[in-house]
Amino acid sequence: xxxxxxxNRFNVFxxxxxxxxxxxxxxxxxxxxxxxxxxxxxxxxxxAAAEAAGISYRKAWGDLKQAESMLGYxxxxxxxxxxxxxxxxxTPAAKKLLEAYAALQEKLDDAVEEAYLELKKKMEN
Amino acid sequence: xxxxxxxNRFNVFxxxxxxxxxxxxxxxxxxxxxxxxxxxxxxxxxxAAAEAAGISYRKAWGDLKQAESMLGYxxxxxxxxxxxxxxxxxTPAAKKLLEAYAALQEKLDDAVEEAYLELKKKMEN
DNA sequence: CACCGATATGTTTATCTTTGCATAACGGCA
DNA sequence: TGCCGTTATGCAAAGATAAACATATCGGTG
Numbered sequence: 001x002x003x004x005x006x007x008n009r010f011n012v013f014x015x016x017x018x019x020x021x022x023x024x025x026x027x028x029x030x031x032x033x034x035x036x037x038x039x040x041x042x043x044x045x046x047x048a049a050a051e052a053a054g055i056s057y058r059k060a061w062g063d064l065k066q067a068e069s070m071l072g073y074x075x076x077x078x079x080x081x082x083x084x085x086x087x088x089x090x091t092p093a094a095k096k097l098l099e100a101y102a103a104l105q106e107k108l109d110d111a112v113e114e115a116y117l118e119l120k121k122k123m124e125n
Numbered sequence: 126x127x128x129x130x131x132x133n134r135f136n137v138f139x140x141x142x143x144x145x146x147x148x149x150x151x152x153x154x155x156x157x158x159x160x161x162x163x164x165x166x167x168x169x170x171x172x173a174a175a176e177a178a179g180i181s182y183r184k185a186w187g188d189l190k191q192a193e194s195m196l197g198y199x200x201x202x203x204x205x206x207x208x209x210x211x212x213x214x215x216t217p218a219a220k221k222l223l224e225a226y227a228a229l230q231e232k233l234d235d236a237v238e239e240a241y242l243e244l245k246k247k248m249e250n
Numbered sequence: 251c252a253c254c255g256a257t258a259t260g261t262t263t264a265t266c267t268t269t270g271c272a273t274a275a276c277g278g279c280a
Numbered sequence: 281t282g283c284c285g286t287t288a289t290g291c292a293a294a295g296a297t298a299a300a301c302a303t304a305t306c307g308g309t310g
């Protein structure tokens with residue numbers, strides 16, 4: 001075995017987070033909102049989506065509301081009462097946003113991965 | 126004036142944050158650490174760097190310490206006492222990290238900008 | 251029409267993060 | 281050797297964020 005090898009390994013991960021905000025920076029659409037939208041699409045209710053996301057219903061509802069108010073249009077159509085007590089579903093705008101966001105994330109995942117490899121190469125020397 | 130124009134503008138900004146972490150997820154090297162390292166390089170002391178970064182010395186010191194412990198090697202060489210009461214400077218490893226990080230950030234800024242334009246185009250329809 | 255389960259929202263509690271305060275150690279310098 | 285300004289570090293206080301709790305409303309359904 002040579003002296004080279006696992007010696008100075010840059011053993012660290014590169015993480016990133018992205019979110020949308022208004023120019024004033026107040027309202028935001030964060031990762032959790034995307035998770036919630038996905039959950040609503042799959043489960044048909046905000047409650048179930050919140051549970052699946054592991055956050056309180058109170059927060060889920062508040063985050064979603066603020067996202068909608070920031071955008072200026074609805075992402076969900078919600079009803080109370082009815083057969084199952086109520087339900088929520090995505091608006092066409094929300095579906096479009098989810099699609100666009102998925103593409104965005106994929107693109108950035110790639111860019112980050114690439115950048116990470118370069119960083120690593122530079123650091124490992 | 127035509128009907129087209131500022132109608133459905135996707136008036137929202139894309140933000141991102143990145144950081145390095147160990148696989149165990151305990152320690153992290155965040156934006157503030159890079160800011161601090163830059164400050165230390167420029168000002169020669171952690172205290173001054175913390176002030177410039179707008180965070181408490183206590184946090185600056187803690188974050189830096191945890192970053193170093195995560196990496197397993199020092200990013201700064203610090204001395205107490207002496208002519209000016211003490212000072213801090215970057216290790217060669219830290220300088221390398223700063224350089225690599227700057228390149229990384231530039232690359233990702235570009236990628237994010239590009240992805241944002243695409244997102245916008247998709248959303249504006 | 252009483253019940254169920256989900257939306258809607260205010261209020262209180264708990265948790266997590268950051269700051270602030272206190273105190274010690276250090277080493278040139280007057 | 282006493283002072284100064286910085287690093288070093290524990291601990292309490294303050295702020296921010298999220299969870300929990302408490303109701304109220306709604307509209308099918310038994």
